[in-house]
Amino acid sequence: MIFYEPGRHKDQGFRHDPFKAFVSPRPIGWISTVDADGRTNLAPYSFFNAMSFLPPVVVFGTGTKPDGSPKDSQRNVEATGEFVCNIVSEALKEQMNETSAHLPHGDDEMAKAGLRGAACQKVRPLRVAAAPVALECRYLETVKLPSWNEPAGNYAIFGEVIGVHVDPAIVEDGLVDVTRYRPVSRLGYFDYATVTEVFQMMRPD
Template identity: 50%
Template sequence: MHYRTQDGHGLKHNPFKAIVAPRPIGWISSRDAAGRDNLAPYSFFNGVADSPPMIMFSVTGRKIGRGPEVKDSLSNIRETGVFAVNIVSWELKDAMNLTSGGYGHEEDEFALAGLEKADCVEIDCARVAAAPATLECRLWKEVSLPKASEDTDNAVILGSVVATHIDESLLTDGIFDLEKFHPVARCGYKDYAVVRELFQMTRPGGGDAPNLR
């Protein structure tokens, strides 16, 4: 089949998120100017550069006031200019899912999900203590995207990674070992995926240096 976006897909559910899959989950922790913490997962997330390290995630939600439909992550980052990206392991999948609900601004998702907080080092923000890794980020740029209506936000957040936390038990011969903690990814519909097996390939020309920078 083929369809033009403006005409619609005609299927029971939109296939877009299943086509662009799997997607790593950016479990974003942020703190507002009054010191209130927020934690929420975003599946339109990825690294965009490694030297210097940069990440992106996108946010869509109502932009007026505070409440379940307003993305507190975006409001907080606009206020403070910092946030942290926590990596989701298999063991943390249920806690991550719980924090995806539409809660009021006064709700602390760390407490709601029973997650221990740890302090970031370079920025004023909490992080998930049990996360396999956390990236401390400063806002580099917010890019506005086309949006469905004037009362919504649709934006890409680009962040500079200023510090990194890694659970040392997950290092194997100096390599961050995904098979030790099984990262969770988002697919389409209600589907998720988990990394349980890795395979390696060598780029044309031989050698592994380009892959292991």
């Protein structure tokens, strides 16, 4: 076995720290928010997952700008108390990647990527109309995480899911079929993957 301490991967011949390759695949939280003036922001986060079921809670992790100031998603969520997590299908992978570009504050990544927004039921941010699933979320809290690059920081942002939009085309016999929309996940480096097949295992008890 190869052993290395985080941050010292090159001692063992790794060109880049493979941590994110190990913790994979990771679902992508495509987070849409609005600022205090109602301007839309859309950005993908690969540090994202569901944390509980009753009630459903999701979390996404974000860094800051080099000077420690928050990125637009964090700023908007904390200011408005709302966000939407759009699930990325394989058909939307290029648009998702387009929205990862760093645009000036106030610019609309959704429009720039050629995406149409749709109104939500319980929150103000638009959802991505073409997304197969969109989770309307109420902001819960922000947890500050350690940082090796201060003043830049790392934060985990939690939200409770209070509404769900589902494309009926991905539902069969009352169950969601992920192979119908092939959710995109992040691996290590610049690698991605999609879900193309599934298998079942029942719990022993």
